[in-house]
Amino acid sequence: MSIVEHRKDNVGIVSFDVEFRALKQSRIDELLAAERTGTLDVEAFIAEVVAGWSGLSGGVSAEFVFDATNLALLCNYHPGMVGSILGAYAKPVRGKKRGL
Numbered sequence: 001m002s003i004v005e006h007r008k009d010n011v012g013i014v015s016f017d018v019e020f021r022a023l024k025q026s027r028i029d030e031l032l033a034a035e036r037t038g039t040l041d042v043e044a045f046i047a048e049v050v051a052g053w054s055g056l057s058g059g060v061s062a063e064f065v066f067d068a069t070n071l072a073l074l075c076n077y078h079p080g081m082v083g084s085i086l087g088a089y090a091k092p093v094r095g096k097k098r099g100l
Contacts, residue, residue: 001054002091006084014078016056020049020089042082047071049089 001017034040052066064070075081
């Protein structure tokens with residue numbers, strides 16, 4: 001699990017645990033190349049790598065169940081959330097690539 005922290009409108013931070021799927025290095029290289037050329041479909045990428053989450057509630061006490069609909073709602077409701085999720089995914093990936 002990794003922690004996603006996303007600042008919302010300078011008034012607070014949305015923080016939750018996310019579980020990522022492991023990708024083969026060849027697939028990571030394809031995605032990084034697509035990002036560099038501006039052809040990366042980030043929503044599809046997020047759907048590909050996010051396997052689940054915990055600690056994410058809807059303002060009440062009920063936790064959002066992880067599914068494609070709630071993932072899309074999360075990314076639409078919180079502008080910039082895709083970048084926050086990508087950042088959380090990239091931390092361990094970059095470390096592995098550098099041998100850290």
